[in-house]
Amino acid sequence: MTLPLSFVFFVLLGLSVYFYYHAKSGIVRKAALLSDRTKALPSHYGQQSFLWAFIPSFLILLVLTIGGPNYIDQIFYNKIQELNPTFNESFVSLILAKVINVSNGKISTGEENIIMLAKDYKIAFEQLHFFRGLVVILCAALLGMIISYRQKPGSNAREQVEKFIVNIFFASAVIAIFTTVAIILSLFFEALRFFNLYNFFDFIFGLHWAPNVAIRTDQVAAEGSFGMIPVLLGTLLISFIAMCVAIPIGLFSAIYLAEFATPKIRDFVKPTLEILAGIPTVVYGYFAALTAAPFFREIGFSLGLDVSSESAIAAGAVMGIMIIPFISSLSDDVIRAVPQSLRDGSMGLGATKAETIYIVILPAAIPGLVGAVLLAVSRAIGETMIVVMAAGLSANLTVNPLESVTTVTVQIVSLLTGDTEFDDIKTLSAFGLGLALFFFTLLLNIFALSISRRLAERYD
Amino acid sequence: MTSKFRTKKVEVSYGDKKAIRDISLDIEKNIITALIGPSGCGKSTFLRCLNRMNDVIENCSIKGSIHLDEQDIYGPDIDPVELRARVGMVFQKANPFPKSIFDNIAYGPRIHGLASNDSELKDIVHNSLEKAGLMDEVKDRLNDQATGLSGGQQQRICIARAIAVSPEVILMDEPCSALDPIATAKIEELMNELCQSYTIIIVTHSMQQAARVSKKTAFFHLGDLIEYNDTDKIFTQPENQKTQDYITGRFG
Numbered sequence: 065m066t067l068p069l070s071f072v073f074f075v076l077l078g079l080s081v082y083f084y085y086h087a088k089s090g091i092v093r094k095a096a097l098l099s100d101r102t103k104a105l106p107s108h109y110g111q112q113s114f115l116w117a118f119i120p121s122f123l124i125l126l127v128l129t130i131g132g133p134n135y136i137d138q139i140f141y142n143k144i145q146e147l148n149p150t151f152n153e154s155f156v157s158l159i160l161a162k163v164i165n166v167s168n169g170k171i172s173t174g175e176e177n178i179i180m181l182a183k184d185y186k187i188a189f190e191q192l193h194f195f196r197g198l199v200v201i202l203c204a205a206l207l208g209m210i211i212s213y214r215q216k217p218g219s220n221a222r223e224q225v226e227k228f229i230v231n232i233f234f235a236s237a238v239i240a241i242f243t244t245v246a247i248i249l250s251l252f253f254e255a256l257r258f259f260n261l262y263n264f265f266d267f268i269f270g271l272h273w274a275p276n277v278a279i280r281t282d283q284v285a286a287e288g289s290f291g292m293i294p295v296l297l298g299t300l301l302i303s304f305i306a307m308c309v310a311i312p313i314g315l316f317s318a319i320y321l322a323e324f325a326t327p328k329i330r331d332f333v334k335p336t337l338e339i340l341a342g343i344p345t346v347v348y349g350y351f352a353a354l355t356a357a358p359f360f361r362e363i364g365f366s367l368g369l370d371v372s373s374e375s376a377i378a379a380g381a382v383m384g385i386m387i388i389p390f391i392s393s394l395s396d397d398v399i400r401a402v403p404q405s406l407r408d409g410s411m412g413l414g415a416t417k418a419e420t421i422y423i424v425i426l427p428a429a430i431p432g433l434v435g436a437v438l439l440a441v442s443r444a445i446g447e448t449m450i451v452v453m454a455a456g457l458s459a460n461l462t463v464n465p466l467e468s469v470t471t472v473t474v475q476i477v478s479l480l481t482g483d484t485e486f487d488d489i490k491t492l493s494a495f496g497l498g499l500a501l502f503f504f505t506l507l508l509n510i511f512a513l514s515i516s517r518r519l520a521e522r523y524d
Numbered sequence: 525m526t527s528k529f530r531t532k533k534v535e536v537s538y539g540d541k542k543a544i545r546d547i548s549l550d551i552e553k554n555i556i557t558a559l560i561g562p563s564g565c566g567k568s569t570f571l572r573c574l575n576r577m578n579d580v581i582e583n584c585s586i587k588g589s590i591h592l593d594e595q596d597i598y599g600p601d602i603d604p605v606e607l608r609a610r611v612g613m614v615f616q617k618a619n620p621f622p623k624s625i626f627d628n629i630a631y632g633p634r635i636h637g638l639a640s641n642d643s644e645l646k647d648i649v650h651n652s653l654e655k656a657g658l659m660d661e662v663k664d665r666l667n668d669q670a671t672g673l674s675g676g677q678q679q680r681i682c683i684a685r686a687i688a689v690s691p692e693v694i695l696m697d698e699p700c701s702a703l704d705p706i707a708t709a710k711i712e713e714l715m716n717e718l719c720q721s722y723t724i725i726i727v728t729h730s731m732q733q734a735a736r737v738s739k740k741t742a743f744f745h746l747g748d749l750i751e752y753n754d755t756d757k758i759f760t761q762p763e764n765q766k767t768q769d770y771i772t773g774r775f776g
Contacts, residue, residue: 326582405619409682411580413632413689414609423631424621 067197069129075197076125076204080118083208087113087215095217104222112221115228117208121200128196136188137164140181147177251502254495261489262290267496269293273459273470275479275490290493292500294461298376298469299501302451303444305380305465306387310440313384314391315433321392322399323421334393341389345449352382352454360466369466374456377465383450387440394439398432399425427519434516441512442505448473472501528553528693528723529574534588536569536578543569544747547588551740556715556724558738558755560731562775565744567727571695574725575611576604592693609636612686616698618678620670620685625662628670628681629653632689648688656684657714676707683714687722694718696726700733712737731771735759743767 088110095102102109140163144156151159159178165171166182167189173179215221259267270291317337321330357378364371371377402425410420426433448471456468457478479494486492529551536543544566551557559567569578576597578584590597597607609632620628629649632638639645649666653659658680662673670681679699686694696715700708715724715737728734734741735755742752743766751758751767762768769775 403619405615405617406621407580408577408613408615409619409621409685410631412575412577412608412613412615412695413635413685414605414607414612415631415635416605419635423635428622 067193069125069193072125072197072200075201076118076121079201079204079208080114083113083117083212084110086208087212090212091215091217091221094215098217100217102217103220108221108225109215111225112215113208113211115225116211117204119228120207121204124203125196125200128192128199132192132196133189136185136192139188140185144181248502251495251498254492255499257487258489258492258496261492262496266290267292267493268500271461273475275475275493288490290489290496292472292497294459295470295472295475295497296500296504297461297463298455298459299445299471299473301376301463301465301469302380302383302455302471303441305377306383306444307437307441309381309384310387310391310444311437314388314436314440315395317388317392318395318399319421319426321396323417323425334396337389337392339389340385341393343386345386345447346453348382348386349449349453352378352450356382357454364466371466372456372468374454374468375466376455376469379451379453379455380465382454383444383447386447386450387443390440390443391436394436395429395433398429398436401432402428430519431516434512434519438509438512441508445501445505445508446473448477452477472497526553527551528592529725530591530594531570531573532589532591534570534573534586534590536566536573536584536586538581539583542747544744547749549742549749549752551723551725553723554719554721555739556719556726556737558734558741559725559727559744560729560734560741560770561744561750562770563729564746566747567742567744568697570744571697571725571727574693574695575608575613577608577613579604609689610691611693611695612689612691614679614682614686614694614696614699616701618675618682618702620673620678620681622669622671624667625653625670625673625681626666629685629688632685636689638689652684652688655687655718656680657710657717658684674707676703676710679703679707679711680714683711683718687718691722693723693725696724698727698729701729708733731759743770745770 088106091102091109092106137160141156141160144159144163145151148156162171162173163178163181163185166173166178167185267290270289271293272289272291273294274289276288317333321334325333353374357373357375360375360378360381361371361373406424406428407420410424411417415423451471451474455470455474457470457474458468459470459475460467462469476494476497479491479497484491527550531550532548534547535545547566547570559571561567572578573586573590574592574597578586586598592607592611596602621631623631626649629652630645633645633648639648650659653662658677661677662668670678673681679702683694683699700711703711712733715726718724726734726738738755740753741755741758743750743758743762743764745766751762751764753763757763758767759771762771
């Protein structure tokens with residue numbers, strides 16, 4: 065008899081729902097018998113029963129599903145080692161993998177021992193599944209019955225349910241923070257491995273980026289050079305161009321939308337702008353490579369300038385267009401959040417609309433505006449696709465927007481795609497770049513927040 | 525007696541809904557005129573017509589005529605921005621800008637170019653604060669945020685801010701409704717002093733306040749001007765039954 069995961073889960077859910085209704089109607093009956101009022105709503109008692117039946121059993125299900133197979137593997141690993149004490153660790157693992165594959169029917173083998181072990185392995189799994197199902201369902205039924213029995217009209221079910229909900233919120237916050245920390249740590253440790261192979265200071269101050277090292281010992285290649293400055297400068301240059309495009313257009317359109325547009329125009333313009341945010345970046349990439357780049361090239365030619373076919377300005381400009389909706393939509397909300405009373409006060413003193421906007425409203429909206437721009441900058445710095453397609457891969461140390469440059473994210477992509485080994489200096493340098501990018505955006509955030517705090521005019 | 529404002533058959537509607545109808549009254553110079561009436565009677569709407577603050581509100585249309593010193597303020601040659609410099613306004617909720625006290629007062633003079641240099645601007649700010657009776661309270665902290673002051677002080681900042689533009693008329697829309705009695709008393713005292721040089725029109729929910737400060741009172745009800753007379757008359761021998769009912773607290 066097997067009890068698959070989905071079956072167990074749905075039985076568990078069904079039982080919990082049953083206890084919800086059971087407790088809900090039960091408490092009403094109990095209250096009627098005692099001719100008493102329930103302290104909380106009947107549905108609170110139902111929710112309490114549901115939680116008691118569902119949550120502990122679900123946690124058991126989770127533990128058994130994740131930990132059970134590992135436990136079985138460990139047992140079989142030990143068994144194989146006992147049978148053949150001469151085998152070394154990796155060979156035992158190899159045999160174990162074989163056993164698992166045979167038991168799944170993925171491969172077949174003639175080796176008697178393996179077939180025997182595979183059979184045992186399969187039986188062990190079935191036993192685990194059966195045990196899992198039995199424990200979970202029994203636990204749910206038992207806890208559901210206990211809680212339903214113990215609920216009295218005077219017990220405060222609401223308090224417990226609400227406490228539980230608060231804990232869910234707390235757990236969600238902890239998970240969010242925990243995953244962030246985990247990501248940073250993994251980045252950090254991989255980057256450490258890179259800095260074991262390559263000098264830290266050569267990396268952060270190096271002016272030359274040429275990650276092509278010999279992969280095999282018999283290959284002839286230049287010794288790689290991993291100075292991140294050209295790459296970082298490329299990121300800065302393209303982000304700067306993007307900001308030059310996006311901040312004025314985004315901010316001005318937000319001011320127009322918030323202060324001047326009639327509701328009709330607003331209802332049309334705002335969704336249209338937001339469509340821009342829905343276009344996949346790879347489509348912006350086409351646009352940058354096929355339309356914007358030739359356009360800038362031709363303009364450059366007609367002015368007598370030499371524009372590279374993959375230029376920073378094309379990628380930056382298109383990236384700027386991409387982030388306009390972030391700035392305009394958020395800024396619009398922020399500007400509209402400034403209280404009407406401030407506008408009235410200014411108008412009542414005989415200020416024009418323009419004076420009101422730039423002396424009263426914009427200063428009051430600064431923190432939100434900085435937030436909007438910050439979000440857009442981080443989008444620009446993290447953006448990869450447009451740059452891959454329109455700005456190229458060559459790491460030139462330049463601030464000339466007409467030349468081709470590369471960015472941190474593009475380099476990371478090119479370092480990590482294709483056949484790579486994760487103990488290679490070339491591959492590991494991607495993590496160095498990732499860490500540098502992380503610290504860079506972190507610094508940017510701190511800087512922008514401190515500026516906004518200094519400029520902010522708080523209204524209440 | 526000279527009239528400062530002369531309104532004829534003023535009618536304001538928001539969309540299809542008429543807020544006030546057929547309001548004709550003359551407002552005298554350099555006295556305090558109170559507009560009273562139950563909520564929704566149109567007194568604030570009427571007040572906002574006097575410096576064209578209703579222009580800001582969408583689908584608000586105004587008929588009839590309003591003259592300020594014999595000049596039609598809805599005429600084609602009138603710039604509402606200039607009008608609002610002549611007819612200042614103080615609102616129900618104190619709304620100082622989230623700037624320093626000094627910058628709040630200096631806001632109007634700066635945008636209208638009333639001061640040619642810093643010392644003149646400083647004089648204007650000091651005079652306005654002096655007139656608003658705030659100088660002693662804030663003289664050491666002109667660079668502090670105005671939003672950090674108490675409610676009554678904030679409202680007096682708003683009055684000082686209006687005075688700084690040297691308007692001819694100050695409109696006050698329930699300026700004391702959010703204040704305690706002590707702060708209210710200070711503002712009423714201030715109004716009494718200010719009315720020697722300014723024409724003041726105040727909308728108030730408090731009949732006692734109208735009786736205390738104003739010389740003339742207009743009673744509005746459901747968008748109509750019911751009665752307009754000397755305050756003493758209105759509160760002692762009203763001509764209209766509705767006025768009688770309202771001031772004796774039978775409705776409203």
